Amino acid sequence: MSVESHQKIDTMKLDSIMAQYNYDKANLIAILQAVQAEFKYLPEDAIIYIGTKIEGLSPATVYGVATFYAQFSLEPKGKYEIKCCDGTACHVRGSMPVLNAIKSRLKLKDGQMTTDDGMFSVETVSCLGACGLAPVVVINEKVYPQMTSDAVKIVLDTLMSEGK
């Protein structure tokens, strides 16, 4: 890890989060959730810092936990976090055409999650429990029910013009 990147991470913030959870390793998941809420992702330096500061943990263990759970991202997410539900109900009612429409509107290449300008990131999630409204797309906690490829494009266009 370079000295330069170490300076970028706000260790004061990390310490205050860990203090909130008593530096207890049983609270590791909650700590990582709080860190991700703060930084929008889990920076590598944060993982190392937490792993060295909490008793009974190592950076490798923290990394293991961070990569195990789907909620954690090691890469920065967009300003607008798009979650496209691909649970069974959504899948049967056509979530894949919606996802494809999102990707094509945002000009995302295969495997690319976040747009180049950092405005949008897209992921599929397995079920948001809003199956009665399938297919569902959630953007920054707001639920958009009964999406179609055309409707989702309108939603994205609106967000793009707001974002500018």
Add this chain to the structure above:
Amino acid sequence: MTTLNIDIKEEQRKAQAEVEKQGLRVLVCCGTGCMANGSLNVIKKFEELGANVSILGDYEKLTIVPTGCHGFCEQGVLVIIPQTHTAYVKVKPEDVEEIVESHIKGGKPVERLLYTDPKTNQKVQKSEDINFYAKQTRTALANCGHINAESLDEAIAVRGYEALANVLKENNPDAVIDTIVKSGLRGRGGGGFPTGLKWKFTAANRGGKSYVVCNGDEGDPGAFMDRSVMEGDPHKLLEGIAIAAFAIGADEAYIYVRAEYPLAIQRLRKAIKDAEERHFLGKNIMGSEFNLEIHIKEGAGAFVCGEETALMASIEGERGMPRPKPPFPANKGLFGRPTLINNVETLANVPVIMLKGADWFASMGTETSKGTKTFALTGEVNNTGLIEVPMGTTLREIVFDIGGGIRGGKKFKAVQIGGPSGGCLTEEHLDIPMDYDNLTKAGAMVGSGGLVVMAEDTCIVEVARFFMNFTQNESCGKCVPCREGTKNMLKILEKIVAGKGEMSDLDLLEELAVAVKDGSLCGLGKTAPNPVLSTLKYFKDEYISHIKDKKCPAGVCTAMKKIVINPELCRGCTKCARTCPVGAIEGELKQVHKINQDKCIKCEACLNGCPFKAIGKE
């Protein structure tokens, strides 16, 4: 006997008087589904207009009550006025004024906002007459949608914490366990293990520190009953946990909730705080010797954490990986201590059983499966939503009566039950009474109770691939059969769906399925092959047409789909050629057009736009 310093009956009378003072109650559904459809704006509008309303009948005032899920998510936003037996569906903020003017001031219900029966085309005013509700028996969901989910008083008014008060007064934990054993309640999370026995095993280790864990990691895609209980009636769950903790001698409990359910987490947190303030939870509950501290643990997105040993690892802050059993959690569970793990719906049934008695509960259901079960009814069915029916109800009643039949008049094909661990049921199963044992016999399982209805245009092979993709992604990687087996099963299914399958793949698929089922460590792997095995059993023809004829009978699989223009119908209007995003359609004005199959990406943009319906799938 213990003397309590809270008289629950007195609290109940006070709470009921408070509810009485609300006057005319207008219930607005604030479940996740209805919130997405704008229920908060509906409430805002009511509050704006409701201030100076002269009220219908004898009610002096009007109270807008935000409730949990009514279950009929398809028809959201739902507004119910119980005192006038009226249910409004698909209410928008702009409809509120008419409801206030016509119904609340004028006494005349707004006909256009009533539910229309899809079969008779008649308007139905009372919610209890809507087919969707008429056939249900609500136990775990009894209060969901009828009370303000964020008000402890409203919970108390409908007998909340009465069962706990009785249990504490009698002070006989073994009697509580006996009641649960006698009721025949079985775990609602999937396995169907007798709940009373689980309590008994854990209670055998009374004396030291032990825990109750409530499993709210509802990971099955297509199931949302636990979410509705947590959001709509959190106090019932807390009461269930408290009774369980008292019975097994625990003083600490964890509720493990998926992070995808922020509203449930928020409401549970508030409910715990409110209950602690009134001494229904916390130290010396209601003046007894019993203490209980309940914590919320947020999950972080791992399906395998629904497995009890993985869930405990996750609560301890580790990777959610299962471990072999024994030792069972009842002996060595969370932090190495005896632990009782029950699912949300299971625990929500406990207070009702304690109030109404084991015999009452056991009078519902079948020989081996007692009580009621919630199902999340979704997919290609007219009425999607959350339902609760007695065990033993047939699939036909659920899909065709409660669900109102298949959407758009399509033909019924199958129902996928129990999510990625379950199997599919076909037309021949429509009339079997659904309970734990009958479904297992049919090669499926109750699971968490997700019911995804599929119509003739759903490709069964694609669905099997979908589930396998899911379980493969969610496999934690600890044991080889699951990690490698699901990967290879997925590879084969992808090959078949892409039109590159061979007949020998089917045998290999089946062989792998059996190996994964027998060899995996935990429930995830043991059940992962179920969707493949059951679709192979009932829809082998479809697999064969994908392999031999290179055709997808449902017209879903892109690789085998061919979009063609019917030369007899095409008038050469050029619309399709202009619509095509990849320039795959060629042809002069007023000449028959043709699709270049090498370029076509099968997006169907042309198909939907053709004014002469000349474009079709082959």
